[in-house]
Amino acid sequence: MTVDKQTPIEPGVQRKAGRQPTRARRSLAATLGMDRFSGLYVWAVLILIFSIWVPSLFDTATNFRIIAGSQAVTAIVAMGLIVPVACGAFDLSIAGTMGMGVCIVVWFQANGHGYLLGIFAALAFGLLVGLVNSFIVVKLHVDSFIGTLGMSSVLSAGTTWVTGGFQVANGISPHFTAIGQKQILGLPLPVYYMVVLALILWWMLEYTPVGRYLYSIGGNTQAARLAGIRVGRITTGAFLISGLVAAFAGVLLAAELGSASPDVGVPYLLPAFSAVFLGATQILPGRVNVLGTLIAIFLLATGVKGLQLAGAPGYINDLFNGVALIIAVALAVRSARRKA
Amino acid sequence: MTAALTVTNMSKSFAGPRVLESVSLSVQPGEIRALVGENGSGKSTLIRILAGFHLPDEGSAEVDGEPLPPGRGEASEALGLRFVHQDLGLVNNLDAVDNIALGVGYPSFRGRIRWRQERKRTQAALAELGYKFDVRRPAGSLAMSERTALAVARALAPRSTPAKVLILDEPTANLPAAEAQRLFQLTRRVADSGVAVMYVSHHFDEVFELAQSVTVLRDGELVITRPVAGLTEDQLIELVVGREVDNAAHVANAAERRDVVLEVTGLGCNVLTDVDMTVHAGEIVGVAGITGSGRDEVAAALFGGTDRAGQVKVNGAAVPKLRPDRAMAMGMGLVPAERHANAAFMAATLRENITVTRPGIHWRNGILWRSPERSDVVKWLERLDVRPRNSEFAMSELSGGNQQKVVLARWLRMEPKVLVLNEPTQGVDVGAKADIHKLIDDAAAQGTAVLVVSTDHEELVRLCHRVLVLRRGRIADEISGGRMDHDIITAATIGRDQHSAA
Numbered sequence: 001m002t003v004d005k006q007t008p009i010e011p012g013v014q015r016k017a018g019r020q021p022t023r024a025r026r027s028l029a030a031t032l033g034m035d036r037f038s039g040l041y042v043w044a045v046l047i048l049i050f051s052i053w054v055p056s057l058f059d060t061a062t063n064f065r066i067i068a069g070s071q072a073v074t075a076i077v078a079m080g081l082i083v084p085v086a087c088g089a090f091d092l093s094i095a096g097t098m099g100m101g102v103c104i105v106v107w108f109q110a111n112g113h114g115y116l117l118g119i120f121a122a123l124a125f126g127l128l129v130g131l132v133n134s135f136i137v138v139k140l141h142v143d144s145f146i147g148t149l150g151m152s153s154v155l156s157a158g159t160t161w162v163t164g165g166f167q168v169a170n171g172i173s174p175h176f177t178a179i180g181q182k183q184i185l186g187l188p189l190p191v192y193y194m195v196v197l198a199l200i201l202w203w204m205l206e207y208t209p210v211g212r213y214l215y216s217i218g219g220n221t222q223a224a225r226l227a228g229i230r231v232g233r234i235t236t237g238a239f240l241i242s243g244l245v246a247a248f249a250g251v252l253l254a255a256e257l258g259s260a261s262p263d264v265g266v267p268y269l270l271p272a273f274s275a276v277f278l279g280a281t282q283i284l285p286g287r288v289n290v291l292g293t294l295i296a297i298f299l300l301a302t303g304v305k306g307l308q309l310a311g312a313p314g315y316i317n318d319l320f321n322g323v324a325l326i327i328a329v330a331l332a333v334r335s336a337r338r339k340a
Numbered sequence: 341m342t343a344a345l346t347v348t349n350m351s352k353s354f355a356g357p358r359v360l361e362s363v364s365l366s367v368q369p370g371e372i373r374a375l376v377g378e379n380g381s382g383k384s385t386l387i388r389i390l391a392g393f394h395l396p397d398e399g400s401a402e403v404d405g406e407p408l409p410p411g412r413g414e415a416s417e418a419l420g421l422r423f424v425h426q427d428l429g430l431v432n433n434l435d436a437v438d439n440i441a442l443g444v445g446y447p448s449f450r451g452r453i454r455w456r457q458e459r460k461r462t463q464a465a466l467a468e469l470g471y472k473f474d475v476r477r478p479a480g481s482l483a484m485s486e487r488t489a490l491a492v493a494r495a496l497a498p499r500s501t502p503a504k505v506l507i508l509d510e511p512t513a514n515l516p517a518a519e520a521q522r523l524f525q526l527t528r529r530v531a532d533s534g535v536a537v538m539y540v541s542h543h544f545d546e547v548f549e550l551a552q553s554v555t556v557l558r559d560g561e562l563v564i565t566r567p568v569a570g571l572t573e574d575q576l577i578e579l580v581v582g583r584e585v586d587n588a589a590h591v592a593n594a595a596e597r598r599d600v601v602l603e604v605t606g607l608g609c610n611v612l613t614d615v616d617m618t619v620h621a622g623e624i625v626g627v628a629g630i631t632g633s634g635r636d637e638v639a640a641a642l643f644g645g646t647d648r649a650g651q652v653k654v655n656g657a658a659v660p661k662l663r664p665d666r667a668m669a670m671g672m673g674l675v676p677a678e679r680h681a682n683a684a685f686m687a688a689t690l691r692e693n694i695t696v697t698r699p700g701i702h703w704r705n706g707i708l709w710r711s712p713e714r715s716d717v718v719k720w721l722e723r724l725d726v727r728p729r730n731s732e733f734a735m736s737e738l739s740g741g742n743q744q745k746v747v748l749a750r751w752l753r754m755e756p757k758v759l760v761l762n763e764p765t766q767g768v769d770v771g772a773k774a775d776i777h778k779l780i781d782d783a784a785a786q787g788t789a790v791l792v793v794s795t796d797h798e799e800l801v802r803l804c805h806r807v808l809v810l811r812r813g814r815i816a817d818e819i820s821g822g823r824m825d826h827d828i829i830t831a832a833t834i835g836r837d838q839h840s841a842a
Contacts, residue, residue: 207708209699216696219685226645226676226683227696227750228668286687 080245096155101250126247180255432480741772
């Protein structure tokens with residue numbers, strides 16, 4: 001999935017081959033990496049502004065810990081989403097899968113089974129959702145947007161069915177909640193899971209043939225197929241990964257909350273998509289990528305937190321996320337068009 | 341007499357070098373003017389400025405004495421400019437009737453579109469170009485030549501203002517010879533009615549056949565405008581390239597009969613029925629045929645891109661259908677037609693475009709190492725003389741000819757036993773075309789069995805040891821040795837019986 005999908009340029013419009021204008025005339029902005037690292041600069045500026053504006057509240061180690069901890073689960077779901085988006089498929093069922101992950105792991109404990117079995121069942125369920133999604137998209141040739149939208153509705157029904165429509169909080173093992181709440185060096189465990197997952201996915205997307213295949217399929221499915229890539233198989237793998245990661249995020253969320261309620265995953269859908277697409281404007285512009293996604297998440301979280309501490313009302317979260325996404329993607333499209 | 345089209349000192353640059361440098365020209369009513377130049381010489385930019393896609397940096401244009409407001413497509417239309425763009429500009433999910441109406445609108449009868457009448461008019465317009473197909477099919481499902489005809493029909497459809505200038509940007513890129521002839525006839529009729537025609541083409545024989553005058557662009561500058569009369573093809577090539585090109589007729593030696601590598605029996609696919617063919621190691625076999633002969637289906641069907649009947653064997657092992665990955669693993673390679681849709685990853689780097697077929701060889705200890713991959717790719721860029729040599733450039737930054745070389749490099753790197761090429765030099769300039777032909781020769785010399793599908797019959801004569809001619813989905817003729825001549829191939833594709841004539 002490329003955000004700045006470049007329209008095929010007519011040969012005559014192109015620069016004369018052999019001359020390298022972009023390399024020859026590096027502007028100051030290019031030298032500073034404004035095209036690739038603009039997010040980092042904006043982030044730094046935001047931190048600076050809020051440090052001056054509300055120093056007593058914002059500029060504290062506790063606050064940074066809160067931001068890191070609260071965003072870890074969102075970051076994990078978003079990173080899982082990168083994989084199908086890289087190969088041009090949407091997975092709108094991630095929030096539903098996450099919700100089911102929460103409900104399953106809690107249900108197992110509430111009914112006297114061990115939490116380990118619960119975790120295992122939740123992860124297996126995530127894979128199952130990925131398998132069904134890929135069947136719908138690859139075999140039945142349903143557009144991924146529609147197919148996974150349908151799946152998300154099915155999963156939403158599933159969460160209500162499992163929980164009976166109420167919050168479930170009984171029988172939760174303290175060992176289980178430790179998975180989401182224990183802190184090492186002042187940071188909650190999910191932050192570490194996030195880092196490990198980021199390393200794994202960065203490696204997979206950038207340093208393995210599979211990553212190359214994923215981006216190729218996302219770039220031009222037909223060309224990928226005619227270059228001998230097994231499009232169906234790779235797409236299936238992508239859905240399995242997003243399903244598994246979403247279920248894992250569900251397990252973490254359950255451990256953080258210590259309870260399950262229907263639709264607990266829903267608020268994670270939009271931030272995950274925003275982060276992935278915003279992330280596609282960073283580090284490797286035009287490509288969804290892990291580091292860009294992480295930058296996007298923490299950039300948005302910093303902005304929101306800062307505004308909240310400065311006394312902005314509660315709806316600032318949604319407002320800030322939405323506006324930031326539109327502006328960032330608009331800037332990316334603009335720079336891509338100027339390049340063309 | 342007022343010139344139909346006057347361009348004065350037109351300049352344009354995109355982020356850096358000038359792609360158009362103070363170009364001036366004028367075309368008289370009724371004149372057919374050829375506009376030639378290599379890819380990247382500025383032809384398409386000039387046309388896109390006239391069409392209002394791009395704003396010129398400097399310069400102006402006049403149509404029949406009226407100044408053309410820059411950057412406004414609808415104003416170009418209103419002044420009487422008509423275009424058939426290189427990419428045709430059709431809406432793929434609309435049918436022929438709707439596509440024509442895009443420019444013209446539907447004449448309605450009491451607010452109601454009379455579909456039957458509209459379909460008839462569309463059919464008539466297409467019939468004039470020698471085409472007959474279901475006008476209710478979406479444009480995207482039509483063959484390339486049918487789409488070209490549709491785009492031409494749309495440009496010529498009557499509007500509220502009369503046409504003054506018809507601009508055709510490589511209209512024959514996807515047209516077989518017989519159908520190109522019809523287009524020429526139509527073009528001449530249009531010119532005879534007093535419309536100026538600007539005709540962009542890489543095929544110089546068309547320039548000589550059709551045009552009265554020719555304008556040559558090189559590196560964005562106007563080299564010369566002169567009458568075609570008194571000009572030789574070699575001179576024209578030299579004007580375009582700026583150097584002499586070795587255009588010596590290549591004598592394809594009858595390949596010594598080595599082992600059969602590709603063996604096809606009973607191939608069927610849409611039109612294709614029961615086609616048998618064999619290609620030996622080191623042999624280059626051509627496939628010719630008009631649109632609808634099944635020519636454009638051969639390559640994809642062999643490789644597994646589309647469903648097929650019959651058996652395809654590489655070195656005696658059967659290749660399963662609809663499995664490009666298996667075909668590749670068994671030693672087949674495919675350079676498909678229509679690069680943008682089927683082969684190029686435009687936003688990806690040249691490195692990724694070339695290694696996509698087998699990135700794994702640089703995968704060691706769990707890492708896909710960049711630097712050996714880069715030097716691997718640069719080696720291929722050098723070998724194929726791709727410019728720029730930088731493996732990290734995006735595919736979209738290259739000219740058409742260089743893009744095609746990159747796609748070719750992707751497959752040559754695989755050292756295939758069988759290389760299938762579909763329109764290997766489509767939309768490629770003269771210099772790159774000669775290079776690509778040389779590379780195909782070299783691949784064959786190293787023992788690759790090569791199958792070239794092409795509508796360019798000169799190309800087939802230049803490359804092939806023998807040419808299979810398809811008519812109505814079957815092999816109607818095989819041309820080799822002394823009969824290897826593009827006129828004979830063209831005649832064979834449209835079904836004139838050469839045996840009785842000889």
